[in-house]
Amino acid sequence: MSWSRRQRLRLVRGGVYAATITALVLILLVVDWGALGGALFKWGIVKDQFPDILTTALRNTVIFTIFGFAGGLSLGLLLAIMRLSGVRPYRWFAATYIEVLRGIPLLVTLLILGFGIPIATGWKWPNPYIQGSVPLALVAGAYIAETVRAGIEAVPRGQMEAARSLGMSYSRAMATIIIPQAFRIIVPPLTNEFVLLIKDTSLISVLGVTASTLDLARFGRNGVNDTANATPLVVAGLVYLALTVPLTQLAAWMERRSKAGRR
Amino acid sequence: MRIEALHKRFGSNHVLCGIDLYVTRGEVVCIIGPSGSGKSTLLRCVNMLETPSDGRVFVDGIELTDPDCDLDRARTSTGMVFQSFNLFAHMSVLDNITIALRKVLRQDRSAAEAKAQKLLTRVGLAEKATAYPAQLSGGQQQRVAIARALAMEPKVMLFDEATSALDPELVGDVLRVMRELAEEGMTMLVVTHEMDFARGVADRVVFMDSGAVVEEGHPDQVIGNPREERTKRFLANVRKRD
Numbered sequence A: 001m002s003w004s005r006r007q008r009l010r011l012v013r014g015g016v017y018a019a020t021i022t023a024l025v026l027i028l029l030v031v032d033w034g035a036l037g038g039a040l041f042k043w044g045i046v047k048d049q050f051p052d053i054l055t056t057a058l059r060n061t062v063i064f065t066i067f068g069f070a071g072g073l074s075l076g077l078l079l080a081i082m083r084l085s086g087v088r089p090y091r092w093f094a095a096t097y098i099e100v101l102r103g104i105p106l107l108v109t110l111l112i113l114g115f116g117i118p119i120a121t122g123w124k125w126p127n128p129y130i131q132g133s134v135p136l137a138l139v140a141g142a143y144i145a146e147t148v149r150a151g152i153e154a155v156p157r158g159q160m161e162a163a164r165s166l167g168m169s170y171s172r173a174m175a176t177i178i179i180p181q182a183f184r185i186i187v188p189p190l191t192n193e194f195v196l197l198i199k200d201t202s203l204i205s206v207l208g209v210t211a212s213t214l215d216l217a218r219f220g221r222n223g224v225n226d227t228a229n230a231t232p233l234v235v236a237g238l239v240y241l242a243l244t245v246p247l248t249q250l251a252a253w254m255e256r257r258s259k260a261g262r263r
Numbered sequence B: 001m002r003i004e005a006l007h008k009r010f011g012s013n014h015v016l017c018g019i020d021l022y023v024t025r026g027e028v029v030c031i032i033g034p035s036g037s038g039k040s041t042l043l044r045c046v047n048m049l050e051t052p053s054d055g056r057v058f059v060d061g062i063e064l065t066d067p068d069c070d071l072d073r074a075r076t077s078t079g080m081v082f083q084s085f086n087l088f089a090h091m092s093v094l095d096n097i098t099i100a101l102r103k104v105l106r107q108d109r110s111a112a113e114a115k116a117q118k119l120l121t122r123v124g125l126a127e128k129a130t131a132y133p134a135q136l137s138g139g140q141q142q143r144v145a146i147a148r149a150l151a152m153e154p155k156v157m158l159f160d161e162a163t164s165a166l167d168p169e170l171v172g173d174v175l176r177v178m179r180e181l182a183e184e185g186m187t188m189l190v191v192t193h194e195m196d197f198a199r200g201v202a203d204r205v206v207f208m209d210s211g212a213v214v215e216e217g218h219p220d221q222v223i224g225n226p227r228e229e230r231t232k233r234f235l236a237n238v239r240k241r242d
């Protein structure tokens, strides 16, 4: 008996469904849900996380993110313009900077700048927020620079030519014609950079923290130490999701809308 | 406007091979020629969007090829209209026209907008001031682009196939604006495939091929009774297409 292509596909799909359902049922039966729930999501402990997880930990995560993003965006814009400049040393500097900072893990850069340099030179960071945000911004700037550059390159060449033909200088044309259009193009990818940054702030706590500069991740981890239960980290994870999911959805919506608008 | 011994090379590609061209005040010169003959490149050398490899360009007595020339300033005396309009997509029609007046010539907003409104009336689009480019037809966009260039009160207007990207029924409106401009005495250098326009409006027609001027003269002569073999062949091809 020979099967048509469509019949074969239907058979394979049926097999996959059956295997998945079997696996789910097995998991349901084998796992001790009561014990797991007690270890990961114990109501008493959940309640104890509040309000500090919001008033201290979330607040600090937001502060690190916003400082990091503001610095990263300014630096990224500057690097993108240098990367596209006609002046060769600028191009080289920007290209090297971007390559180096994207090539080193954020954790290592954080340790070098936030930890290694003070130990080696005796110089001290003025406060923990700056100590955490500056390395974050320096790395974010390298990533954002590439996003901004792609946005600038996506603006049709004719826009620059029209601006120059009206007597605008290169920098005036960049500032009034090219960059405003580039930003409309890159708002969705920039939103995604922002989300990445929110998550990356969780690495800052390796620099050592005081009670008042705990971020979400460190707050959760300390909670686990205190309670011998995983609930505090799970709650921290949920707070991250409350920040990131709406933003990624927003970015996806903006992307769909701009695609529809271009048609 | 004067071009002397102009050469332009892109790498090993010699696109303009010694062009000499003189356009007096109020004259309308149409440039015709096959695709790739260097017409656009010539026009773009006049306002230095392309840097000539050799030769000199003068507009209104100022040498743009002089290394000491302030190009941003010099470009305000030439207006350019592009095949693809190139209106600023993120700005309203009014802002498209006023932005250079405000940022380059430092006029205040109300004076610039009054002037823009007058120009829009002149190109027949007075009611479109608040529209965005994407909301306009190609013909309307091109007329806004002409108004935008005129706002700077240029001495010379450069048109690079201003109607080639338009649907046939929209070409007429743009050509009418260009014809009126010519009648008002604007100095114009026009690259076009519209032979009727060239014949009716131009004071002189220049036929270019392979980066050189092959033939130039009165439109009735160059288009009506060409001397050169290459001009005849080109015109025969154009007629066949129509």
Ligand SMILES: Nc1ncnc2c1ncn2[C@@H]1O[C@H](COP(=O)(O)OP(=O)(O)OP(=O)(O)O)[C@@H](O)[C@H]1O
Binding pocket: B010, B013, B015, B033, B034, B035, B036, B037, B038, B039, B040, B041, B042
């Ligand atoms: N930026 C550039 N870099 C390299 N080569 C170029 C560039 N611009 C134009 N050229 C080359 O110069 C030659 C002349 O181009 P140009 O656009 O001036 O022709 P044209 O006469 O305007 O043609 P068309 O009627 O198709 O617009 C072409 O061979 C083209 O490939």
Ligand SMILES: [Mg+2]
Binding pocket: B039, B040, B041, B160, B161
């Ligand atoms: Mg051309």
